[in-house]
Structure formats: structure tokens, C-alpha cells
Amino acid sequence: MKKVAFITLGCKVNQYETNAMAQKFIEKGYEVVEHTEYADIYVINTCTVTNMSDRKSRQMLRRVKELNKKAIVVACGCYVQVAKEELEKIEEVDLILGNNEKNNIVELVEKFIKEIEKQEKIEEVENVMEQKEFVEFGNILYTEKTRAVIKVQDGCDRFCSYCIIPYARGRVRSRKPENVISEIEKISKEGIKEVVITGIHIASYGKDFKNIKEKEKIGKTGKEYRLIDLLEEINKIEGIERIELGSLEPLLITEEFVSRLKKLEKICHHFHLSLQSGFNETLKRMNRRYSVEEFRKIVNLLRENYEDVNLTTDIIVGFPGETEEEFNKTYEFLKEIKLYKMHVFKYSQRKGTKAAVMKGQIDGKKKEERSRKLIELSDKNEEEYNKKYIGKEVEVLWEEEKNGFYKGHTKNYILALARKNNKEGKSSNLNKIGLENKITKARCIEAGKDHILVEV
Ligand code: SF4
CATH class of the missing domain: 3.40.50.12160 (Methylthiotransferase, N-terminal domain)
Structure with a gap:
């Protein structure tokens, strides 16, 4: 009171x-x-x-x-x-x-x-907008057992019309490469095998390095130090076996980027590319800077270069002005490119953003309907993709044991489960090997909507 x-x-x-x-x-x-x-x-x-x-x-x-x-x-x-x-x-x-x-x-x-x-x-x-440098927390060694999330960047300069993040987090600030490397080296000594490279907009990594010293790090080429340079350094760190990339701006994926990325054997073959809409007019209103045609090319480029690539995305349904026709175009596009999984978000107004005051706000029921349709498509794609693995061999990094199953992920980030004891009561080999940060080969015997069942 x-x-x-x-x-x-x-x-x-x-x-x-x-x-x-x-x-x-x-x-x-x-x-x-x-x-x-x-x-x-x-x-x-x-x-x-x-x-x-x-x-x-x-x-x-x-x-x-x-x-x-x-x-x-x-x-x-x-x-x-x-x-x-x-x-x-x-x-x-x-x-x-x-x-x-x-x-x-x-x-x-x-x-x-x-x-x-x-x-x-x-x-x-x-104050946030004026922040010019990455706030360094020091080496963070507190992580999950097998995987460590590494923050390499903060802020975003993209100003998508629906997003409040640039106001809440400020402009792009990249973490110094030596600090990223030092943290990962320490983490790998703790036995961690996988790092997840994350940030608000990691595609912008290095964009803010005015410092010539950073540029010199990659030689006398005068080229800027960007995400791919950092990944090349991380790839060399002993003990780290997997590098998973956080959500990526699609336009980062150029031929040059992929040709360098492909040489990094530790990169996980899972890429999360935020599409948001499959219709150019909607993308324009969202202030996303790529077209549906460019996105299609990017997907094809990755599929040509990684045989087992797993592509996931985010989609917003019910963005202001999204007519039935616009949504249907998005749906058709997603059906055509068949991504492994779609995270579907119903558009919600964020005060202070351009989209919040746009005409043509869509009612909740419509958003619900569109969301349901896309989730159904996503589930179908996921199950079909998983089924292709039946009878094939995969490599799993084991994470935990729960309710009679061992749980881990393949290198392309598919959830793999192994029974502790099979139907005949035979004990899994994993019981002998132990889980602790182990990567093993496994054979897929069954596949469900969100996982594959394997035997070691
Ligand atoms: S949606 Fe992503 S890229 Fe767009 S402004 Fe927000 S953080 Fe930046």
C-alpha cells in the first residue's frame, strides 16, 4: 500500500x-x-x-x-x-x-x-541501446552433463517488425574470440563433448568488431572476423566432439559459408533456420530480409552438402494482415520444402513494435486453426523423416537414463531412445558401457513421431 x-x-x-x-x-x-x-x-x-x-x-x-x-x-x-x-x-x-x-x-x-x-x-x-560491448560473465563451467551452451553474442540490429528484442537487448555485441575459446577449452577439460553456440543473432557475430586486432587474428587478408572464423577455431579444440549451432538467420547460409562449414567435422548436421512465413508479402511486413525463393535455395544448398541434414524452423501464424490466401501459400511452401520440424507460434502483439499497431490483427480462433494445421504437418514430416532411419546405423551422444530408457541425440539432433532391457529382457550394452559422456554407434529399430528407437 x-x-x-x-x-x-x-x-x-x-x-x-x-x-x-x-x-x-x-x-x-x-x-x-x-x-x-x-x-x-x-x-x-x-x-x-x-x-x-x-x-x-x-x-x-x-x-x-x-x-x-x-x-x-x-x-x-x-x-x-x-x-x-x-x-x-x-x-x-x-x-x-x-x-x-x-x-x-x-x-x-x-x-x-x-x-x-x-x-x-x-x-x-x-541505456541498453547504448551498450557497445559484450558483457563478459567470465568462464561459465556450470553446465548440463554432456552439453554446454556457449553465449558468443548479444543484441540484434534487424528490427523485425514483431520483435521487441532489439529494444530489450540493444545492438549487436560480439564476445571476444579468445574468451569464447578459453571457456570451451576449460569446459572440454571437464569432459563436456558438445557445445551449443548461441546468441540473440549469431549470424551477426563479429559485425561489431572494429578492432583491427580481431581482423588480424585470421591473417593478413584484411577480412572481417565472423562466425565461421570462430567456428573454425572451436572445431580445433581437443575433447569437443560436437558443435551445435543455435538459431540461424537464413541469409548467413551462403555457398562460401557452407564450403567452409563442411570442412568442420564437429559441426552437427542440424540447422535451425527461422523462416517465420512462407509468403513474400508477409515476410516484407515482418521486415524479414529474405524471400521465399532465397530460403528455398538455402535449404537446397544445405541438403546438397549434408546428406543427413536435419532442418527445423520457426513459423508465426496470424501475423497482422495474413489473409487465408497468404496462410495457404505459407502452408503450400512448407509442404513443398518439408522441413523436419516446425516450431509454430501464434502471433502476439508486443507493445512498442511496429506490428502491434498494424491493421488487420487476426483473431485468436483463426490463429489457433492455422497453428493446428502446421503442427499436424510438422508431426507428419518428423515421423516420415524418423522412419527413414529404421535399419540404419547412427551415432548417439548419450545423456541420461529415464523410465527404463537411455536418452541421447544423434549428430543431426534426432532424439534417440534405447531400452535398458529389451522386450526379451536382455540387458542393453549401454548398461555395461555406462552413459557418462559416451558417444556410441547404434542401430535404429523403430521410429516414432518425435524419436527413433535404437539398440547399441
Ligand atoms: S526476430 Fe530475431 S532477427 Fe528479428 S529482431 Fe528479433 S532477435 Fe532480431
């Missing part, structure tokens, strides 16, 4: 009006406390009948802030009425109200507080 305190100078009329103001605060749920106590709001009902009254009013206005630096100090009453300019010079005074505004004091104070909070939020965002 917010606390309010009053100081009344001068006549009985002022006293009466103070009581009236106090009552209004109480009616709105505030607690009235003594002016010598801590309060959130101090109201000084001033008097100007003599010079002495003026001085006393000024003294009181200055003094209350000592009890709570963050308090809102409100000056009202007769002195305010005749000498507003004098009061405006007093730094401690936050809000000045004339006698005729006393009646609405609660609303005016609350409006003022809201404005301050809004201003504080803007400043907070500006």
Missing part, C-alpha cells in the same frame, strides 16, 4: 482542504502517515499570508525529500498560487498544483507517477 503524508501551513481552510485531499487518497487505497515518517508522496499545503509563511513552506518542501529521496513531493496551496515560478526553482519539488487542482490531486499525482515510470523505461531502453 502506498503511503502519503501531509504538511499543512496556514489557516483552517488549508487544514480543511488537507483533510479533503487525505480522504481522497484513502478512498483510492493509500495509507496516510505522519509527515515525519517514510512516505511515497508528501503533500505540502503551503501558505503565503506572510513572508515567514513563504519561508516555512520552502523549508518544508526541501526537508521531506530527506526522508525518502525517491518520494514525490507535491506543492499546493496559496503560495503556489501566487509564486509558482519561485517554487519551480526548488529542485526537491516534483509537482506543483494550484488551489483549484486540489480536488483532483490523486489523479494528477498518479498521472505524474505514470509519466515518470514511462520516462524511466525509455531511459532504461536507451
